Amino acid sequence: xxxxxxxxxxxxxxxxxxxxxxxxxxxxxxxxxxxxxxxxxxxxxxxxxxxxxxxxxxxxxxxxxxxxxxxxxxxxxxxxxxxxxxxxxxxxxxxxxxxxxxxxxxxxxxxxxx
Amino acid sequence: xxxxxxxxxxxxxxxxxxxxxxxxxxxxxxxxxxxxxxxxxxxxxxxxxxxxxxxxxxxxxxxxxxxxxxxxxxxxxxxxxxxxxxxxxxxxxxxxxxxxxxxxxxxxxxxxxx
Numbered sequence: 001x002x003x004x005x006x007x008x009x010x011x012x013x014x015x016x017x018x019x020x021x022x023x024x025x026x027x028x029x030x031x032x033x034x035x036x037x038x039x040x041x042x043x044x045x046x047x048x049x050x051x052x053x054x055x056x057x058x059x060x061x062x063x064x065x066x067x068x069x070x071x072x073x074x075x076x077x078x079x080x081x082x083x084x085x086x087x088x089x090x091x092x093x094x095x096x097x098x099x100x101x102x103x104x105x106x107x108x109x110x111x112x113x114x
Numbered sequence: 115x116x117x118x119x120x121x122x123x124x125x126x127x128x129x130x131x132x133x134x135x136x137x138x139x140x141x142x143x144x145x146x147x148x149x150x151x152x153x154x155x156x157x158x159x160x161x162x163x164x165x166x167x168x169x170x171x172x173x174x175x176x177x178x179x180x181x182x183x184x185x186x187x188x189x190x191x192x193x194x195x196x197x198x199x200x201x202x203x204x205x206x207x208x209x210x211x212x213x214x215x216x217x218x219x220x221x222x223x224x225x226x227x228x
Contacts, residue, residue, distance in 0.1 A: 004156075006156070008154065013142050032215055034215065039131075039137070041221070041222075042221055042222075043118070043205050043207070043219030043220050043221050044157065044205075044219050045218075045219065046215075046216045046217070049215045083214055088157075090156070101159055101162060101170055101219065102157075102158030102159065104154050104157050104158070105156050105158050106154065106156045107155070
């Protein structure tokens with residue numbers, strides 16, 4: 001079983017739709033949870049990160065973490081064609097010799113069509 | 115601020131040949147990472163440097179892969195000899211330090227092994 005599982009999609013939605021992207025994980029030591037966006041032929045870029053459980057909002061993006069269920073989500077409101085990309089969840093623990101090591105999900109391909 | 119630079123962007127080699135990738139991180143970033151991203155998967159950490167020392171190389175296939183970061187700045191990743199399953203995008207990333215939640219990724223080197 002992989003430490004981080006993410007539905008690969010692909011996900012296709014009309015412009016203006018609300019998008020929900022999700023990941024589950026098995027390692028209870030994970031404390032920091034990130035969402036990266038990766039455009040085609042580019043490296044990933046950080047969208048948001050949260051620490052432990054709770055919600056965090058940044059513009060049209062909302063990240064949710066439920067540590068009791070080992071489940072994280074990213075919501076995109078009023079989706080735009082420019083949001084079309086691969087979305088990667090990533091997470092890490094808070095200590096140890098591998099501090100900073102990220103474990104990624106496999107990514108969800110999102111297409112927002114006009 | 116200049117981003118993470120990588121070269122070459124694309125490389126095609128025959129199996130059993132050798133290949134080397136170069137990375138120049140963001141100036142002042144102490145931590146440098148090499149990831150392998152196979153098509154349809156999330157990035158997998160191969161090796162992490164803190165300045166010019168190795169922090170984590172637990173997932174590096176040491177019989178064929180090697181990496182160095184001379185003078186704590188630029189880094190090279192080498193594969194010798196290459197196998198078909200090494201076909202992937204090799205991403206370099208850097209961060210201010212191991213405690214930083216944001217890693218900055220380069221565009222990657224796409225390797226095809228025939």
